[in-house]
Amino acid sequence: MxxxxxxxxxxxxxxxxxxxxxxxxxxxxxxxxxxxxxxxxxxxxxxxxxxxxxxxxxxxxxxxxxxxxxxxxxxxxxxxxxxxxxxxxxxxxxxxxxxxxxxxxxxxxxxxxxxxxxxxxxxxxxxxxxxxxxxxxxxxxxxxxxxxxxxxxPFRDGGQYVADVRTGNATVWETLRTIFFGLFNRYQNFSRRRLPRWLWIRQGLTWGWVGPGPNTRTPTGTLDLQPGEMVRIKSRAEIVATLGSDRKNRGLGFEEEMAHWCGKTARVLARVERCLDEKTGQMLQMKNPCILLEGVVCKGLYKSNCPREFAPFWREIWLERITEAGIA
Structure with a gap:
């Protein structure tokens, strides 16, 4: 069946x-x-x-x-x-x-x-x-x-992209776009390993342009956001300024798929205080709650049209509270 x-x-x-x-x-x-x-x-x-x-x-x-x-x-x-x-x-x-x-x-x-x-x-x-x-x-x-x-x-398996279009997961344009991103990012990774710096494109960053942050100790910020409130996701530059050299803020990573949402508005879905560690199955208790946003998910733009639509966690320092009237 x-x-x-x-x-x-x-x-x-x-x-x-x-x-x-x-x-x-x-x-x-x-x-x-x-x-x-x-x-x-x-x-x-x-x-x-x-x-x-x-x-x-x-x-x-x-x-x-x-x-x-x-x-x-x-x-x-x-x-x-x-x-x-x-x-x-x-x-x-x-x-x-x-x-x-x-x-x-x-x-x-x-x-x-x-x-x-x-x-x-x-x-x-x-x-x-x-x-x-x-x-x-x-x-x-x-x-x-x-x-x-x-x-x-493997990325080179063309059948997966045919399946993306055939199943309706993605359009032809979206599929061609994700293939381009994949090829570009592989060149960037190659250039960082093998080429002199003057041949790097935008410091060798992968598409989405999330570089390492300037902090040895990352800053915190608290808004006490509650479900139903409206927020605007800060710009990529503002968020990168809160990161360490590992592109994390107190252990939470900020990735290219998240940068796609910068500048957008969304409603708070939940405050996240605990989650399972996928590797061990152990429950992790967060010292500082994170935020889930309604409709804000990983689109798989830089991950071969992955259909998983993982919901990313957001630090409150990456968000700003707005009113309904303040939505552009």
Missing amino acids: AQALSLRAGDLVEVLSEEEILATLDERGELDGLPFMPEMLQFCGRRMVVKKVAHKLCDTMTQTGMRRMDDAVHLEGGRCDGSAHGGCQTFCSIYWKTAWLKKVSDASAEPRVSPGTLLPLLVKNARKEPGPEGEERYSCQATELLRAAPVCL
Whole structure:
């Protein structure tokens, strides 16, 4: 069934019932290494729109580049609320195996009550063995992604770009643009390693132009922003001025994909105080809360059109509060 269901961005699907999904899972509550998480049960029986076809993803754990994913999609509004994982606030976009969905044509459907038979298995498998010091550790889609997508996808693999267009993940123009960025950034990396400085383009920076900051000890800033408030993201130059030589502010990185949003306005979605470490599954408590912004996600511009749409964390020093009347 997974192989037979061919989906595109914009298709309407229905999430299967709890019993139907249970039939696809192994004893770990997984399909092809991808966990079905307790947070996903609330979507059973709902009809949702395919946001992106998740045929690839960027490796944020070991930085190996792109990975191939088979038979999976992201759905509109299908993000993890962290309720079964210690209240993690990363707000990840959930992966849905096509075996857990069926294609439909009518958006209306009677909601179905989940009987709860699958929940004990999922809750049990959402925990890992405790850490070396007895700390709680969790297992989720983010911590297990490298098992679910074990095959690296090199930049030169042209089939991925054909799939981007064929599935509706990206337009032809967007695909040509991301290929250009990838080629340019590879030249920049080569020039920094092999060429004299006078041949470097813009100091050898990759596209997006986020250079190292000037600080040995990075500054802080507090706005006490609350969900629903409006902010403007500061300019790239203003944010870089808060960074250290590692392009981080107190351990939080500022990347080219985030620079794409500089100058834009957005509404505060949440204050982030805790999140899972993808590598260990351990819950991290933030000394200084970060901010999530509504609709502000990684577009994959510089990452081969990655459809993951990770929601970046923002330091309050990178934002400025505005009123509704102050929106340009």
